Amino acid sequence: MTQATNTRLSNTSLARRAWAIRRHALLMAQVQGQGYIGQALGAADLLATSYFHAMTYRADDPEWEGRDRFYLSIGHYAIALYAALIEAGILPEDEIETYGMDESRMPMSGMAAYTPGMEITGGSLGHGLGIAVGAAMGLKRKANPAFVYNLLSDGELGEGSTWEAVMSAAQHGLDNLIAIVDFNDQQADGKTTQALARGSQSAQWQAFGWFAQEIDGNDLDALVSAFDVARNHRAPCPRVIICNTTMCKGIPFLEEREITHFVRVEADEWTKALAIHDANKPE
Numbered sequence: 001m002t003q004a005t006n007t008r009l010s011n012t013s014l015a016r017r018a019w020a021i022r023r024h025a026l027l028m029a030q031v032q033g034q035g036y037i038g039q040a041l042g043a044a045d046l047l048a049t050s051y052f053h054a055m056t057y058r059a060d061d062p063e064w065e066g067r068d069r070f071y072l073s074i075g076h077y078a079i080a081l082y083a084a085l086i087e088a089g090i091l092p093e094d095e096i097e098t099y100g101m102d103e104s105r106m107p108m109s110g111m112a113a114y115t116p117g118m119e120i121t122g123g124s125l126g127h128g129l130g131i132a133v134g135a136a137m138g139l140k141r142k143a144n145p146a147f148v149y150n151l152l153s154d155g156e157l158g159e160g161s162t163w164e165a166v167m168s169a170a171q172h173g174l175d176n177l178i179a180i181v182d183f184n185d186q187q188a189d190g191k192t193t194q195a196l197a198r199g200s201q202s203a204q205w206q207a208f209g210w211f212a213q214e215i216d217g218n219d220l221d222a223l224v225s226a227f228d229v230a231r232n233h234r235a236p237c238p239r240v241i242i243c244n245t246t247m248c249k250g251i252p253f254l255e256e257r258e259i260t261h262f263v264r265v266e267a268d269e270w271t272k273a274l275a276i277h278d279a280n281k282p283e
């Protein structure tokens with residue numbers, strides 16, 4: 001009989017989990033010498049909070065019916081989710097060296113068909129929230145109490161299909177749906193706030209009938225509190241946590257780069273990045 005993983009860790013332990021997620025991602029990016037490492041470093045704290053505080057799942061049975069679902073809209077963030085799945089024991093750590101290679105279960109853009117724990121294929125942006133709405137409706141009809149989490153990016157806020165899904169979730173009162181927006185103020189070749197996602201994000205989601213919180217997405221205390229509040233909120237409406245994050249968080253010489261959507265780094269710089277990271281291991 002497998003046990004439900006329902007780990008509620010202290011914030012010190014969560015910091016260790018986030019550190020380990022960043023390390024797995026750095027090792028994967030090093031295999032290719034390039035990749036979406038900025039996103040993985042930025043989202044590591046919200047992933048640690050999802051997988052080691054908020055979600056219920058069984059590491060040895062990733063398709064267990066009672067699991068909370070984690071839907072990654074943004075296929076290019078796959079490296080970040082692989083790192084979390086490795087840390088959660090759903091993917092084996094020794095597959096890190098296959099990252100992005102032919103026949104690997106960890107291709108650079110996430111594919112549900114190949115990878116345990118990767119619930120949807122999300123390369124074409126703007127579809128994850130719509131899929132999550134359908135799944136949340138289905139779970140309700142089956143009286144399954146699981147939550148559906150959808151991690152979407154600030155770039156996806158410029159997709160009309162995202163806002164159709166936002167309206168639909170509110171219309172159907174999907175209180176089992178929690179959207180997490182990684183608001184890193186980058187969308188490939190410029191700032192999100194200089195494109196379509198301007199103004200108060202929480203006010204916009206609230207106007208559509210959602211319960212919205214906006215937090216520092218690299219602050220574990222704020223994340224834990226926001227996830228708890230989102231899960232326990234009473235009103236019959238969907239919930240969103242807008243996480244303001246810093247791309248490449250924790251590696252200052254990468255944080256300083258102007259364009260961090262796809263990072264290429266020389267071999268000696270990966271070594272330097274890992275050394276900086278390892279020196280900052282939490283107690």
Ligand SMILES: Cc1ncc(C[n+]2csc(CCOP(=O)(O)OP(=O)(O)O)c2C)c(N)n1
Nearest residue numbers: 123124125153154155156184186187188261
């Ligand atoms: C429908 C669609 N349009 C365009 C793209 C090309 N594309 C890939 S990533 C990306 C940036 C999207 O913004 P965000 O996810 O916030 O980027 P990041 O924070 O990772 O830089 C774009 C435009 C795509 N994958 N799908």
Ligand SMILES: [Mg+2]
Nearest residue numbers: 154155186187
């Ligand atoms: Mg972005």
